[in-house]
Amino acid sequence: MQLMGGFDIREYSAMRCPMHGLVSLLTGPWTTYILWLIRTHSTLRFGQLKKQMPAISAKVLTERLRMLESAGILLREQEATIPPKVSYSFTQRGHDLVALLDEINALALRWSLSDPDNPLVCNDDADADDTEGGN
Amino acid sequence: MQLMGGFDIREYSAMRCPMHGLVSLLTGPWTTYILWLIRTHSTLRFGQLKKQMPAISAKVLTERLRMLESAGILLREQEATIPPKVSYSFTQRGHDLVALLDEINALALRWSLSDPDNPLVCNDDADADDTEGGN
């Protein structure tokens, strides 16, 4: 009955949802870069994140952080001082996700090594060059 | 020097490209579903794919197939008959990618089992319900 890897096509319409949801998490400009930055610093405040990504707008950065928080990837901790301090770090899900990103990265690297003629094109390259190159 | 998992943040701007490129492959409506269908059938023709996804437009299906082909995921084989017959199947990269999708899926399922209160929302649910629900 077309069972491969434990999944039945008849159940796919229900099952693709979590997978697609997870993929959607990573989608869009900056998302993987945000995760990468938080990973390398363990904890980062909003302003620190923004400094690392001069070309991102506060609006999009906020959107991404809210999305990752509501997905349970990031933990948002707010110090109710004036001015406020908000820190972002990984939840357990966040650490799971980073491990998965490592595998994605590893596969992408394997591909680019085994077939340098056919690299996966990064579609926000021009953007990044434009706006980050000068810094 | 913030080395985690073998990657240095200083190299990230160069390295994120393949990873982001891979993630981008999976992005957008229908992409993972297309991969799923081809996986379960091994080979599918354009029209067969379309029949399985009544709500997709030929334009978007073509775009996705072209993208996956140019990324080296899918093999496009055309019989120059009239009317033409075009079949899509996986390359080695495609099989690699499917294995990765299994891991993504497995993680998403682990999350939804371990924390049913915080499911990853699938943002083309409404769409799918709208157009596929009747089938």
Next chain:
DNA sequence: GTGATTAGTTACTTTTAAGTACCTAGTTGC
């Protein structure tokens, strides 16, 4: 010779996402 078939393409419209710029709160330093 007309219609059905396959695998698309093209032009146009609509929807969605992203970018831009300006606004907020309450305290501190000057």
Next chain:
DNA sequence: GCAACTAGGTACTTAAAAGTAACTAATCAC
């Protein structure tokens, strides 16, 4: 008492993606 600081929010504009509908080519069955 005025500006600066932090972590955003809001309204408006622009760009990218997706949807829609009509069109193509060559052959076969009728």
